[in-house]
Amino acid sequence: MAEPNVITKQDLIESAKTCIVKNGVNKLTLKAVAEGAGVTQGTVYYHFKTKDQLMVEVVSDMCQTSWDRLERMKKNSDQQVKEWIQTGLQSASKRNSSDSFYHSLFYSLITASLHNNKIREQISGLLTYENQVLEKQIEAVAGKELYGVSAEVWSVLMNALIDGLAIQSMMIEDFDANKAFKGLETLLIKQMEDNQPST
CATH class of the missing domain: 1.10.357.10 (Tetracycline Repressor, domain 2)
Structure with missing residues (x-):
């Protein structure tokens, strides 16, 4: 898999924090993080496997x-x-x-x-x-x-x-x-x- 060069791991962590604040821990998903960061799920999976x-x-x-x-x-x-x-x-x-x-x-x-x-x-x-x-x-x-x-x-x-x-x-x-x-x-x-x- 090619390394994404548009968004950083830290950007995704910040997106995850925003998702948690808005929707709670139970609704945190890699898909929600991707949507919040404006990237594909594949980009999130590149940085975080789970x-x-x-x-x-x-x-x-x-x-x-x-x-x-x-x-x-x-x-x-x-x-x-x-x-x-x-x-x-x-x-x-x-x-x-x-x-x-x-x-x-x-x-x-x-x-x-x-x-x-x-x-x-x-x-x-x-x-x-x-x-x-x-x-x-x-x-x-x-x-x-x-x-x-x-x-x-x-x-x-x-x-x-x-x-x-x-x-x-x-x-x-x-x-x-x-x-x-x-x-x-x-x-x-x-x-x-x-x-x-x-x-």
Whole structure:
């Protein structure tokens, strides 16, 4: 099959995001992505062999964008630590909102990965990437250890907390995600500020 030269993989990922926003995750198809991008289905199949592969790429793209934004913010001053935490949690909170599709897409992939080793490997890679990026960012703002716990473990715990809040937001109708995120923000800022070296 000849390589399409008119549209990029990123264009198709953006088309997929638009399709999901307009019609929901359940109505995402490779055909809908092709129509949204104004290309043939063959062009989409060239880049993505399956819908699951496309979904993994959409989730990965959203993660990369969020982590890149935080990476640009990391600094060592107290005020910047606070802003870094607030920005990170605001981003996570937005992904938990009722009009966001990120976690429904992510958990659909988790479910699919239980029976599909290729998806499991991709999700494992994505989670590992997130943990490693967050570990480096935590080290940059708070050092290699907080209260006797390594930045590596903190990164896993923080990502698990965010994903756990997403599950509760999706499953409990009257779950107050704003209250939970505000409490988490207060806790994290206090821990990070307490861990800053005194001047």
